[in-house]
Amino acid sequence: MTSWHGTIGTRERLAPLADIAHEAVMAEKLLTRAQIVQLQVLARAGQLAEQQAGDSPARVQAHDMALRAIAAELGGLMHLTDRAVQRRITRARTIVEDYAASLAAWRAGSITRAHVDIIVDAGAELPADIRLPFEAVAIQRCRRDTPNRVRAEIEMLALRMHPRTFTERHQDAAAHRAVRLVPGRDGMSDVVATVPTVIAEGIHDRLTRQARAIIDTRTERSSDVVDTDGRTIDQVRADVFADLLLAGTPALDDTRDATAGPLGAIRAHVQVVIPALALSGTEVPCDLVGRTPIDAATARRLAGDTPSWERLVTDPVTHTVLAVDTYRVPPPLRRHLRARDQHCRFPGCRVPAIRSEIDHTHDHALGGRTERANLAHLCQRHHSMKQFTAWKVRQLGGGVLEWTSPLGRIYREDAPTPAVAFAPARRKPHTHDPAPF
Structure with a gap:
């Protein structure tokens, strides 16, 4: 009898959790449906831009302008910038047109949107004839585990299945090196540089060595420096990074030994x-x-x-x-x-x-x-x-x-909140000035 009552009590306690679990599953299904519909709509928008370009002699430019115009139209409705919408359109076309099996598995609930993104990102450089078998294996692997656990395995799978050597693909990837600025909070930002791994390691190593040298030689400097310079190695490394970029001379500047040159004279310009x-x-x-x-x-x-x-x-x-x-x-x-x-x-x-x-x-x-x-x-x-x-x-x-x-x-x-406003100087009225109407 005691065991029976205990079971009833347990059921009563678990009932609210069961309801929450059921609602969470239903919400996830609704969200999946909505996301897939949005992907399909955005993909159609990209296809419409391609149709509008038609057989124009300047087809690439015509398609780009049509895509910009459509993205701007949708951006106004979605309260997003046209650039953000255009990126979403490009991503949507990739998933809908090139990864139909992944989309179907996501719709069926056997994988998640995060799994789809991992498959798409890993397969981005695969030729079309390799992509389909890669996708099939990747989907099966994703069914069995969470996105964070399968990411590395899916990426390695794509590397192994690629017909070109890693060296060849690295040379292509190096052509896309870039520097990006990501605004942060409280007046701070992240400077993100995409460079070859060996260069990145070298940059970090040199910054670390210089930062350690600065910290290790504090006692050799004046006492006021020792008392005031309490920066951590991360802070010193960031400061050295900024100093080198803002005050250093580019390695390929053939005028670097002169007081001024076409490269060395360039300075940061912000507003x-x-x-x-x-x-x-x-x-x-x-x-x-x-x-x-x-x-x-x-x-x-x-x-x-x-x-x-x-x-x-x-x-x-x-x-x-x-x-x-x-x-x-x-x-x-x-x-x-x-x-x-x-x-x-x-x-x-x-x-x-x-x-x-x-x-x-x-x-x-x-x-x-x-x-x-x-x-x-x-x-x-x-x-x-x-x-x-x-x-x-x-x-x-x-x-x-x-x-x-x-x-x-x-x-x-509207113009931004005014940084400036011009107002006419107010003069004192003379006694003979006519009264205002």
């Missing part, structure tokens, strides 16, 4: 909006345009110690320009546009104005004037899209742009 309060000592955040906020102390150091910076100081209350550096022709108009726009003016785009082009909203060749009300910054991508696709734009005044998509949807693009 920062610094409120007047920050320059006066108040710890307010400053804007590294197109990236992320930076702290006021860093902004003050840059503004005060680096003569090559183009500085823009604004009053935090009236937004009136207080000071600007001398700038290229036409200085007043170009400075104002950079301060007003801050970044590309296509909806959702954050490419900084310093890396964008000043575009005549109404084409200059068709009578558009070179004036503030007809100019706005567009990055190269959206400048081309405005020129070669059905996206249209007009200015409504006050820096407001109105974009019209190919489907006729309207997107209002």
